[in-house]
Amino acid sequence: MEKYLYFGVLLFALSYPLAQSFEHRIRYASKWGKLFPGMLGTALFFIVWDIWFTKIGVWEFNPTYIVGLFIGNLPIEEILFFFIIPFACVFIYEVLIYFFPKDYFQKAGKPVVWIMVPALLVLGIIHLDKWYTSVNFLIGAATLLTHYLIFKDRYLGRFIFAYLVHLIPLMLCNGILTGGMTEEPVVIYNDAENLGIRIWTVPIEDTIYSMTLFLMNISIFEYLRSSKTIQLT
DSSP, rough: OOGHHHHHHHHHHHHHHHHHHOTTTTTGGGGGHHHHHHHHHHHHHHHHHHHHHHHHSSSOOGGSSSSSEEETEEEHHHHHHHHHHHHHHHHHHHHHHHOOOOOOHHHHHHHHHHHHHHHHHHHHHHTTTTTHHHHHHHHHHHHHHHHHHHHTTHHHHHHHHHHHHHHHHHHHHHHHHHSSSSSOSSEEGGGGGGGGEEEEEEETOOOOOHHHHHHHHHHHHHHHHHHSSOOOO
16 A cells, blocks of 8 residues: 555645635636636746656655656656646645634735745745755745735735745655654655755755746636736836
8 A cells, every 4th residue: 555655645636625615605616717728838847846856866766656657757746746646735825814814924924025036035045055055945935025026915925824824834745755663764855955954854845836837827726717907017
């Protein structure tokens, strides 16, 4: 049964959002038409990134905990990750909008961008010798800045709220995948390519990687469901 561990983590992440997709208050299923195009585009971007990083040895996958079906050099579980995790993350976003109509973090959006973007750029540049740190932080900065240039702070407050909440399941799921509950990790990181700072067993870079994956999906999702044309000003 060990070989189904990665699948098990994905099913855990998917189960509740999928089961509640037809719930009459959130009506998540009714929004899939605007959600899935962004999921597909973002997934393709991250899959190419993942293929590259796997090829150059930034990380690898433990054969003990995967079923052994590969597409290119990626296990099928890793491909599914880029669809299932955004599906669950956007569900969190929508649930929080419903239960907390007031945008409590709206005023924090602009300061977060103007603090995080320079910080990520500086960290990415000074750690060019570490592939995961540098590429991850630079893409994270570009994603945050692009979102802000398009939407200003229209959705950032709600995203920040959802992002902070999503860190709880992120740490649980990624903690399992990085060896927090097993003798060996499912995803084996090459620590020469990251800062070596971990929260539990999760590399600190994963928090930015997840932010980028989440925000790309939210950006496309909100763009597609907006009833007005958004001007690039």
